[in-house]
Amino acid sequence: MRYMLTYDFMESLRVTNQWFGSTARAMCSYPQLGLYANPMIKLTAAWGEVTERSFARMVTKPDWGIYSIPADDGRDHSVSVERVVPRPFGDLIRFKVQGRAPTGRKVLLVAPMSGHYATLLRSTVLSLLPDCDVYVTDWHNARDIPVSAGKFDVEDYTLYLVDFLRVMGPDTHVIAVCQPAPLALAATAYLAEEDPAAQPRTLTLIGGPINPDAAATDVTDFGRRVTMGQLEKFVVQRVGFKYAGAGRMVYPGLQQLTSFMAMNAEKHATAFSNQILRVAKGQASDHDKHNKFYDEYLAVMDMTAEFYLSTVERIFKGLEVAQNRFTVNGKKVDIGKITTVAVKTVEGGKDDISAPGQCVAALDLCTGLPDHKKASYLEPNAGHYGIFAGKSWRDKIRPLVLDFIDANCSVPKSPVRVVG
Structure with missing residues (x-):
């Protein structure tokens, strides 16, 4: 896991999923498709919107957004x-x-x-x-x-x-x-x-x-189960070529996020499924409760x-x-x-x-x-x-x-x- 290409591969998977989301959203948003009474078109567009936003947030530092009190x-x-x-x-x-x-x-x-x-x-x-x-x-x-x-x-x-x-x-x-x-x-x-x-x-x-x-x-429990040798071998990686810290040994934020999500996998899956349905029905908004929470939760750092x-x-x-x-x-x-x-x-x-x-x-x-x-x-x-x-x-x-x-x-x- 100590190779720069491993880090870049993880980043490539993130970018690919973001691209899948943006593509699905764009393709299923053509006005002509509104002529077809097929709910899967709206659901696919909604899935694309939620997926694109989620994977895009993973590499963006959120703004504090505090301007006055x-x-x-x-x-x-x-x-x-x-x-x-x-x-x-x-x-x-x-x-x-x-x-x-x-x-x-x-x-x-x-x-x-x-x-x-x-x-x-x-x-x-x-x-x-x-x-x-x-x-x-x-x-x-x-x-x-x-x-x-x-x-x-x-x-x-x-x-x-x-x-x-x-x-x-x-x-x-x-x-x-x-x-x-x-x-x-x-x-x-x-x-x-x-x-x-x-x-x-x-x-x-x-x-x-x-x-x-x-x-x-x-x-x-995780800290007790794994050895330091296992962590060094399978968890830490070198930053890839895209960033200023290229070559630095890190514990990637994307890997930590995977652990966070796995701890409450069913809860997160339900939250995203419900959000896709809300987007498809036109009930979601840019700053609704789901987006407000996950825009911060998904933004991870190494x-x-x-x-x-x-x-x-x-x-x-x-x-x-x-x-x-x-x-x-x-x-x-x-x-x-x-x-x-x-x-x-x-x-x-x-x-x-x-x-x-x-x-x-x-x-x-x-x-x-x-x-x-x-x-x-x-x-x-x-x-x-x-x-x-x-x-x-x-x-x-x-x-x-x-x-x-x-x-x-x-x-x-x-x-x-x-x-x-």
């Missing part, structure tokens, strides 16, 4: 995205709300690097913007990063977070979603020893695999092979964070050194990716932190996506996180707005 002064304030710290593998970006005074809540939203772009957190950002000054880790697609930029593994990821926090200052509140939770915890512990003044005020960990062994899921492999080996198999044995540049990061940063964990009772028990394990690792600076919350009926972007986030979890931030920060804050 309402404020307490009765006006809509425009929002611009600024690059605060540009780096080869990811930038620290800020959503600057024009004409608004600081809210007193400076939030670093740590986006996962698990196959999707940071825009997966668009609704999370949008829900926080009325009450917070929001910064996000905007990770780059590994296929677009030249080999000359070097490597990027879990230690580099951790050091990126350390650098971002140093730039943002000590009045920062970190919210880490899913995959980066253990590394955000490690970055905080690293700062506790190396640069205590740069530590954040609070650390909220949402649905992250702090201790993958605490509760089994398909993800943890991870560097060293990041993917080190995550599996050190976080899932080796349990280095779970057992407080994680090292950065040869130095042990002691999570027990966290003594002033308030830590909160959030879990979903129906989370099939990071099951309840995996994230709350972080609190037991914070042995130097007093109990009044620890908090946890379990939303019984929420799945993985719901705890950071769905109804459960908006109605229950978001208010609790903002209350947690306010309770652990003395900076004057603006009143919290109700988000419906």
Whole structure:
């Protein structure tokens, strides 16, 4: 699998399916075919439309699509995205709300690097913007990063977070979603020893695999079944000739997407079948619920092979964070050194990716932190996506996180707005 032609073959399959879809849509959309009372013509055109859009989205980075937000002064304030710290593998970006005074809540939203772009957190950002000054880790697609930029593994990821926090200052509140939770915890512990003044005020960990062994899921079972040799041989590939990162070893986003889809194959098949019927009946729209979700879900990015492999080996198999044995540049990061940063964990009772028990394990690792600076919350009926972007986030979890931030920060804050 370590050949550039293998990567190009996968891309060729994607392009071919996109072409099949566009061809079916075009051929079955001729006005003359309307004379034939055959429902298969409309169904084929609808299948082509859905297929073309789906395969086209797989290589396109979605736009944030956040242009303005309402404020307490009765006006809509425009929002611009600024690059605060540009780096080869990811930038620290800020959503600057024009004409608004600081809210007193400076939030670093740590986006996962698990196959999707940071825009997966668009609704999370949008829900926080009325009450917070929001910064996000905007990770780059590994296929677009030249080999000359070097490597990027879990230690580099951790050091990126350390650098971002140093730039943002000590009045920062970190919210880490899913995959980066253990590394955000490690970055905080690293700062506790190396640069205590740069530590954040609070650390909220949402649905992250702090201790993958605490509760089994398909993800943890996969990590136990396969060996590192099998992953290196059958999973990682070299970027093909089409992209700037040609020759770089990556875990392809298309391969990760296949795994995502396989976990809930029946659910996805039903969703696409229903969408084809809606398109055929003229009931679908460009921004309907299906397209809004799958335009983001299908947009995938490649991870560097060293990041993917080190995550599996050190976080899932080796349990280095779970057992407080994680090292950065040869130095042990002691999570027990966290003594002033308030830590909160959030879990979903129906989370099939990071099951309840995996994230709350972080609190037991914070042995130097007093109990009044620890908090946890379990939303019984929420799945993985719901705890950071769905109804459960908006109605229950978001208010609790903002209350947690306010309770652990003395900076004057603006009143919290109700988000419906």
